[in-house]
Amino acid sequence: ITSEVVDRVYKEYMGDAESPAQVRDGLLDALGDVYFVISAVEVARYHRDAGNPVYFYEFQHRPSSLEGVVPEFVKADHGAEIAFVFGKPFLAGDV
Numbered sequence: 001i002t003s004e005v006v007d008r009v010y011k012e013y014m015g016d017a018e019s020p021a022q023v024r025d026g027l028l029d030a031l032g033d034v035y036f037v038i039s040a041v042e043v044a045r046y047h048r049d050a051g052n053p054v055y056f057y058e059f060q061h062r063p064s065s066l067e068g069v070v071p072e073f074v075k076a077d078h079g080a081e082i083a084f085v086f087g088k089p090f091l092a093g094d095v
Contacts (some may be wrong), residue, residue, distance in 0.1 A: 009030070013026040013027070013029055013030040014026040014027075021073065024073065025073065028073075036078070040056070041056070044056050059076050059080060059081040059084075060075050060076050061075070061076055061080075061081075061084065062074070062075045062076055063076070063080055063083065063084075065083075
């Protein structure tokens with residue numbers, strides 16, 4: 001990896017971060033892209049190249065059930081959309 005690539009990646013995710021919260025948010029965005037987005041886009045491209053329709057979305061709505069449970073900077077965790085897509089049949093009992 002060249003220093004130019006490192007500089008571009010740093011600027012993309014950290015930008016002009018001036019606070020620890022901005023650094024945290026940039027790092028979370030970078031890790032989310034590495035662990036989820038890059039592989040999801042790659043799989044979507046394979047499906048597209050095979051002639052299949054592909055739909056891609058990013059769920060960012062913070063469920064009200066997270067209030068007081070997770071920090072405010074957490075918007076939507078992996079799988080948070082399940083209750084919104086299917087209703088709440090998978091959420092039995094106190095949630």
